[in-house]
Amino acid sequence: TxxxxxxxxxxxxxxxxxxxxxxxxxxxxxxxxxxxxxxxxxxxxxxxxxxxxxxxxxxxxxxxxxxxxxxxxxxxxxxxxxxxTEKQLFQHYFENKFNENDVVFCDARLLDKPLLNQQNKTKNILVFHSSHLNDNKTINQSYKMALENPQKVTQYLLLTEKQKSDILNVTNIDPDKISIIPHFIMPHQSTDNVEQLDRFVFIGRIAEEKQINHILYAYHNFLKSGFTTKLSIYGRDEFGQQRKLEQLIEELELQDNIDINGFTNNPLMEFQKSKASLLTSSFEGFGLSVMESINVGCPVISYDVRYGPSEIIDHGKNGYLVEQDN
Structure with missing residues (x-):
C-alpha cells in the first residue's frame, strides 16, 4: 500500500x-x-x-x-x-451519541449491556450471527443480557427458524419480536469444463470450533475401509490450529492423502471440483459454506449442528446430515 x-x-x-x-x-x-x-x-x-x-x-x-x-x-x-471498564466508556459514548427514537443495530454481544443500559430510549435491534448456546446447550453468558431484557429490545434478527424456536422455549420473549432473515447468495451456474477431482474438501477458518480433527479421524477410518479419495483443506489459520492438524496428519500417516492450503479467493471453484464438502463444527450461526457448496452442485456431509445445516441440506438429495460428533 x-x-x-x-x-x-x-x-x-x-x-x-x-x-x-x-x-x-x-x-x-x-x-x-x-x-x-x-x-x-x-x-x-x-x-x-x-x-x-x-x-x-x-x-x-x-x-x-x-x-x-x-x-x-x-x-x-x-x-x-x-x-x-471499556463498557463504561461505551455506555457514555452511546448516551452522548444517540438521541430519542434512534434506530440502533447491534451485532456485537460485548456492546449489548452498554447499549441497553444507556439512558436514551433508542429502538434497539439486536442481530445474532452465531449460536446463543454453550456446549451443554445452556444460554451462553455473552447472550444473557440480550435475552433477559426483551423490554429494552425492539426486535431480534436471527438467521434460522430453529434458533428462534430454541430461544422461545427458554425465554418469555414475544414471538413477534423475533424476525428471521437468513443469509443468501446469488444463484451460480456450474461450469462444465471444471476439472472434476476425486477428493473431498473443507473450506473455512482453521479454528478450534470447526473441529477439523473430526474430519481427519473420520477420513482415516474411510481410508482403512479401502477407499482412495483424497482430502483438501482450505482456510486461514487461527491461533496455531494448522500446526496441530499437521501433527495429527503425521500421527495418522495421512501425509500422502491430504493437502492443506491457505485462504482461497475462489471457494465456489474448489467446491465444484470436489465430490463432496465436509462440515464438523461444534456450532454454526448459519453455515454459509454449506449453501455455497450446494449452490454449485457439490453435496455436503455435515454434522446436524445448531444452526443452519438442517435448514439447507435436504438429507439424501443434496447432502447428508450426521448426528453431532459422530
Whole structure:
C-alpha cells in the first residue's frame, strides 16, 4: 500500500520491544503502545487524533492477566473523564451519541449491556450471527443480557427458524419480536469444463470450533475401509490450529492423502471440483459454506449442528446430515 503500518522501537539494554507506533490507512500516527521491560506485556496505550492531539489513554496491569486498570479521556489536552471498564466508556459514548427514537443495530454481544443500559430510549435491534448456546446447550453468558431484557429490545434478527424456536422455549420473549432473515447468495451456474477431482474438501477458518480433527479421524477410518479419495483443506489459520492438524496428519500417516492450503479467493471453484464438502463444527450461526457448496452442485456431509445445516441440506438429495460428533 506504500503506507507505513507500524514502527517498533527496541531497547538497547534489554534488546526487547519497548514501544510500537501504529499508523492509520492514511499514514497518520493514531496509537502508541508501551511495553513492560520485565513481562513484555503492554502497560500503556495512547490514542491520537489526526492533528496529533492525545484524546485517550489506557493503563494495564503488568502481570499475566494484563488486565485493564482504567481508561482516561482528554479534552483540549487536559484529563477529562476516567472509566474503570471499556463498557463504561461505551455506555457514555452511546448516551452522548444517540438521541430519542434512534434506530440502533447491534451485532456485537460485548456492546449489548452498554447499549441497553444507556439512558436514551433508542429502538434497539439486536442481530445474532452465531449460536446463543454453550456446549451443554445452556444460554451462553455473552447472550444473557440480550435475552433477559426483551423490554429494552425492539426486535431480534436471527438467521434460522430453529434458533428462534430454541430461544422461545427458554425465554418469555414475544414471538413477534423475533424476525428471521437468513443469509443468501446469488444463484451460480456450474461450469462444465471444471476439472472434476476425486477428493473431498473443507473450506473455512482453521479454528478450534470447526473441529477439523473430526474430519481427519473420520477420513482415516474411510481410508482403512479401502477407499482412495483424497482430502483438501482450505482456510486461514487461527491461533496455531494448522500446526496441530499437521501433527495429527503425521500421527495418522495421512501425509500422502491430504493437502492443506491457505485462504482461497475462489471457494465456489474448489467446491465444484470436489465430490463432496465436509462440515464438523461444534456450532454454526448459519453455515454459509454449506449453501455455497450446494449452490454449485457439490453435496455436503455435515454434522446436524445448531444452526443452519438442517435448514439447507435436504438429507439424501443434496447432502447428508450426521448426528453431532459422530
Amino acid at each position: 506504500n503506507i507505513l503500518e507500524f514502527e517498533d522501537f527496541m531497547s538497547p539494554i534489554s534488546k526487547k520491544r519497548i514501544q510500537r507506533w501504529q499508523y492509520n490507512n492514511y499514514g497518520v500516527l493514531h496509537k502508541k503502545l508501551h511495553y513492560s521491560p520485565n513481562s513484555k506485556k503492554r502497560i500503556y496505550e495512547e490514542f491520537f487524533d489526526k492533528n496529533g492531539n492525545i484524546y485517550c489513554t489506557k493503563m494495564f496491569e503488568d502481570n499475566e492477566k494484563n488486565s485493564l486498570i482504567y481508561i482516561q479521556t482528554y479534552r483540549h489536552g487536559r484529563p477529562h473523564l476516567t472509566f474503570k
